[in-house]
Amino acid sequence: MRVIFFGSSAFAVPSLLEIGRAHDVIAVYTQADRPAGRGLKLTPTPVRIAAAGAGMPVFTPEKLDAVLCEAAAVLAPDVLVTASYGKILPRALLNVPALGALNVHPSLLPQYRGATPIQAALRDGLSATGVSIIWMSERMDAGDIALAETVAINPDDDFESLHDRLAQVSAGLLRSALGALAAGTLGRVAQDETKATFTRPIAKDDLRLALDDASRSVNVVRSLSPKPGAWLEVGGQRVKVLQARTEDGAHDALAAPGDLLSLDGDGPLIACRSGALRLLRVVPAGKPPMRGADFARSLR
Numbered sequence: 001m002r003v004i005f006f007g008s009s010a011f012a013v014p015s016l017l018e019i020g021r022a023h024d025v026i027a028v029y030t031q032a033d034r035p036a037g038r039g040l041k042l043t044p045t046p047v048r049i050a051a052a053g054a055g056m057p058v059f060t061p062e063k064l065d066a067v068l069c070e071a072a073a074v075l076a077p078d079v080l081v082t083a084s085y086g087k088i089l090p091r092a093l094l095n096v097p098a099l100g101a102l103n104v105h106p107s108l109l110p111q112y113r114g115a116t117p118i119q120a121a122l123r124d125g126l127s128a129t130g131v132s133i134i135w136m137s138e139r140m141d142a143g144d145i146a147l148a149e150t151v152a153i154n155p156d157d158d159f160e161s162l163h164d165r166l167a168q169v170s171a172g173l174l175r176s177a178l179g180a181l182a183a184g185t186l187g188r189v190a191q192d193e194t195k196a197t198f199t200r201p202i203a204k205d206d207l208r209l210a211l212d213d214a215s216r217s218v219n220v221v222r223s224l225s226p227k228p229g230a231w232l233e234v235g236g237q238r239v240k241v242l243q244a245r246t247e248d249g250a251h252d253a254l255a256a257p258g259d260l261l262s263l264d265g266d267g268p269l270i271a272c273r274s275g276a277l278r279l280l281r282v283v284p285a286g287k288p289p290m291r292g293a294d295f296a297r298s299l300r
Helices: 010-022 046-053 066-074 117-123 159-183 214-224 292-299
Strands: 002-007 024-029 034-036 041-043 079-083 101-105 128-135 145-152 230-234 237-246 260-262 269-271 276-284
Touching (some): 002 010, 010 024, 010 159, 079 159, 117 214, 159 214, 214 237
Parallel strands (some): 002 024
Antiparallel strands (some): 101 128, 128 145, 260 269
16 A cells, blocks of 8 residues: 555554555655754654664654645555654645545544653553554544554563553554454544543653652653653652662651651652652653662762
């Protein structure tokens, strides 16, 4: 089939390369280069890099306007695919392909629609999430479900490990969906709107650990690790936390949330309103990542 692909982040790269092995990717649209890093150097998206490396024609439109719709129509695609593109496509564009438009979303819809479904699943302490391939509609992540697959969340998963596993599952599921579409057997199941939940972009205030509950704090750390990273203050300095665990029996009823309870063991022990948090891997301000035990020794 002739496929037009819209994607931007690293999550979309396995899907792009997978369908490129089975179909004719006639155009890849991705977001324009953005300043990144300390030097704010203009940096292409991971999808742009991957598409160029695979010899696919790649474009970076600033607007999804009538001109782009006309250009896409000239290409006569069979299907349009989006995966972590970063913009909602207009109806005029969704009407271009002959067989329809599909979107890849890393959750079991209608749960966790929106921008941060992977982080939300980890933050909420779920034991499983998944991937949904949906028929695109003008409403965000609200289209009919074509295929879905459940993915287990391991206790030691953080955002990076779960993101990478979901990206690989997405690629395989998307290939199956396109195969069924070509055969005329791809189904549709409407989402149950009464069960829809929503996520939002991560805000700056979300990064500071509230320390209200130790188990919830561990889940927040997992959902933000390694980037952008949750943080708290230890010994008067700001510390990003990459890995943490709860410490059974270590709660001190007289301690306030954030108090330093101990520097023994695998890392600093921090009081929460309920329970205590052991910091296992951290990034102190101005320093490289290190084990919690090494950071604890630096504080003695």
